[in-house]
Amino acid sequence: MIIARTIEALQEAKKTLQGSIGFVPTMGALHHGHLSLIRQAREENDHLIVSIFVNPTQFLEGEDLDSYPRREEADTRICELAGVDILFMPSIDQMYEADELCIGAPAVRGYILEGEKRPGHFDGMLQVVMKLLNLSGAANAYFGKKDAQQLALITQMVKNYFMDVNIIPCEIVRDDNGLALSSRNVYLEGDEKNRALCLSRSLKRASKMVMAGELDVEAIKKEMLEVLKEADTVEYVAIVDREFNALEKIEIGNTIILVAAWVGKPRLIDNLWI
Structure with missing residues (x-):
């Protein structure tokens, strides 16, 4: 090399x-x-x-x-x-x-x-x-x-x-617990590592809702925010199409669900492509 x-x-x-x-x-x-x-x-x-x-x-x-x-x-x-x-x-x-x-x-x-x-x-x-x-x-x-x-x-x-x-x-690579890998994950200390999993859990909740037929964006965001209460600060939960236009309804094959939140020192992001 x-x-x-x-x-x-x-x-x-x-x-x-x-x-x-x-x-x-x-x-x-x-x-x-x-x-x-x-x-x-x-x-x-x-x-x-x-x-x-x-x-x-x-x-x-x-x-x-x-x-x-x-x-x-x-x-x-x-x-x-x-x-x-x-x-x-x-x-x-x-x-x-x-x-x-x-x-x-x-x-x-x-x-x-x-x-x-x-x-x-x-x-x-x-x-x-x-x-x-x-x-x-x-x-x-x-x-x-x-x-x-x-x-x-x-x-x-x-x-x-x-x-x-x-x-x-x-594709996104995750650890065994589902946390999206990031160089900034080294900043997580103590229980912050477990609390940080709320990002991926919120996306799993959204995925289950979509699989069950729920396509309303506001309903999905509401459920995600409940899961994200473990984070210190939630900056945004957004549901957009591939061109990053806001959606009212999930479009299968053309949707990205994104979340950004602070847990301890690091600001973490994660997303789900549907």
Whole structure:
């Protein structure tokens, strides 16, 4: 495995690759969710590039940029064992200039739900993802469905800017108890780990209601909020279509149910695709 810490080193390393490239961008602190993306990309492409970059432009003031989990040695070993060809770990100076062009999230879908609670977050996320996709030269790039709104906006960016890369959605990976895997789960302490399960339990409740024939959005939200009382703060429960338009009735095959809540220190998100 080649470790590239500069753009020049990445470009030189790419010259050794012949065939299709799969790409998995991450912020490190790799867990089994990341590993599932890496394995799928490894299986579906001739070569694999993984990036680790904690992107400062997508963190808001007061968020956990400085304390975000960083485990370079462990992450490097994981990538090596997983068959990664190139691990790209640039510095901030490599990725950003003092005064540069910016990418703006769309005026509607970029400023609802996560965009409303974290204004400007998606601008920074799209900015770095565009850079990384261009640098990777990948045919296929892999993103988890857990960040559903992020996935939708990246897909839109690729379409709007005519970028020559396929965005591959990958299923949410959960622990044995049903908690969606996240690097921020390490912040959970004591009973918070059990209380955090209320997010996935609320989605299970919604799923059972839909399977029983309940399609009314408000009725489903009401039941979910009952389950979510174990959280410290519920930021939103939303039921939208794949284009992130609000729904009054569940549309089978075209619905995402999303939840965001605080449990202890971390802000957690989860969702269900129906």
